Amino acid sequence: MSGEELARLDGVHKQSVETGRKRLLIGAGLFVVAFTAIIGRLGDLTLIKDGYEPRQASRAQPFAAARADIVDRNGVILATSLATASLYANPHHILDPKDAARKIAKVLPELSVADLEAKLSSGRSFVWLKRSLTPKTEYAVNALGIPGLYFLREERRVYPQGRDAAHVVGYSGTDNHGLAGIEKSFDEQLRTSDRPVQLSIDLRVQHILREELGAAVEKFRAEGASGLVMDVNTGEIIAMVSLPDFDPHNPIADDPKAIFNRDTLGVYEMGSTFKLFTVSMALDAGTATMASSYDAAHAIKVGRFTITDYKGEHRWLSLPEVIKYSSNLGAARIAMEAGVATHRKYIERFGLTKPLSLEVPELGVPRVPNPWREVSTMTIAFGHGLSVTPVHLATGIAAVANGGVLHHATLIKRHPGEAVAGDRVISEQTSATVRKLMRLVVTDGTGKFANVPGYLVGGKTGTAEKTGVGGYKRKANLSLFIGAYPMTAPRYIVLAMVDEPHGTKETYGYSTGGWTAAPVAGRVIARTAAMLGVRPVDENAPDVRSAMDINIAAPRSKRIAAN
């Protein structure tokens, strides 16, 4: 080989080594980049991102019931869900159905042996034996040691307060679905949220109202009763009772009529209590003043109707006297002077013609006369011919008493200090005047039994004849009283209504609102006013006297009155 040849070969060799080196370098470089990326990612994952200790504690699933609680305005539980064990059997695993049935019946005496035996020897592989056992009976069944018996954890709705707030809270079925009351209307929320539903109800007041209404039902051998306490300034319903009531744990066991909520679903003619709306309307529209007077001596004949007074004075009455003596004739004449259109406009403004927007599904629709004739205005003026629910009446009277602003009734607690929307219905001035009239009814009129010293109760009694087949039933009354207190600056409305009361010796046979319902309202106020934080006032203090001062002078003669 020549030297030249060798040198050439050496050059080729060197070149290929050089190429190999370069390639190696590139490969190594790639690996360095890849590993750097991996190391970087590792550091990022382990040290930088989520570098802190994982918060294991937050993983703990808090206990959640299938349905949230319902509580009253003070947080007292009205409805809650408790886990219970339900007993079922797999008959295939039962060795001796006869013996098992006998043993189970000993522990659960409410189940019959024959029934159990039939269930246990059936060919199925799943039979319910008993739902919702108490822990004690669960233990007893376990102690029997029978193979083939199993427990399933179920949630059962429990109402610790029993019947006290049955109509408001409602009830739910075994499958945990609300079937009535708040349980139904808030069903979705109760099942999806853990937060309890807080009602505006105050259980203490609720209990007292139920107790007093129950006493009235017993005393007057009445068909039933209903009543409510409402915050005048917010529309919150503090208590709402309808009697007869039911046990929410077993609602179907009672009389089906007991489930009917008289406060929200029942519509009634409210009798003389409507006269407050009539005078509010006339005073606010300016068609009457406190000095106006009306012919209550002569009956009004309209078509086939004749309007008379229950216990007539048979003379001309001043406007305060129309309220004091509860004169139908006076009220009818006041409404007619204002005119059908004005009267109707105000009745609509008081919310008496539209269904309620309350948070329970049981809502009654007012029965409004159609067409609204002259005679309708005359009769509605004293509370006949227009049927509304007790909640309608309370909402309207609250607006009359609170300075003239209508707030929608609610069963859900409002936050203290929350601004409450409302519509002005009558002027503040009119409201102050009508408050005096309401006080007059309790001091000198038909509502004396509702008076509670120190709390300046004012209100109006009402007695409506119940409508029966083919007209009004003479002897069947619906007696009610609606009041507010204290009348200088009302805080609460109290409504009591007794259905078909019978007069007693003590009431001299009377079954009117003043004798039956007014005492209930009075006792409820006496027992709950301090609880609700209403400060008693000195009725003889000069400012109170002047605020309640009223001139009820009877018109001297027809001639003057006619002016």
Place this chain on the structure above:
Amino acid sequence: MSWRATVFWSVLAALVGFGLFHVKYQVQTLEDRLAKVNRAIVREQEQIHVLRAEWSYLDRPERIEQLAQKYLELAPPKASQIGTIAQLPMRGAAAPDPASLQSRSEPPAAPRSPAARPQPRPVIVPTPVAVNAASERYQSRPSRPDFAAELSTGVDEAPLPGGGR
């Protein structure tokens, strides 16, 4: 030289392996404990839930009413029994005239059963400081001695008297 490296690396690998397994088992034990504690918490919460339901069952007005009638000499307060701080006499002042405490116009509420309680009970429970020995009969004497101490400590808001049934 190379065998040293081999030993070094294999020892390191063994140590790391051991450490890994050790930590793994420790984590597993801790996780078991955590699950157990979580279950216990839920069980505890469930029990609290049950107890709250039971509490509100025992707390229902109907029962409290019966117990109060049985053990306490209390009745719903009348308007005349509620006063204001301003009505209380100054510290060290002479014993208040009973009439001044009864600022309301109506006469003291008549007891429901006059035979059982001839004396009208006090209007406001006076604090020991504000009342001299002279007004001994205005001292509230609750029927239960263990409540007596509790009642007499109330200085600001005088509790309602246990009278006037």
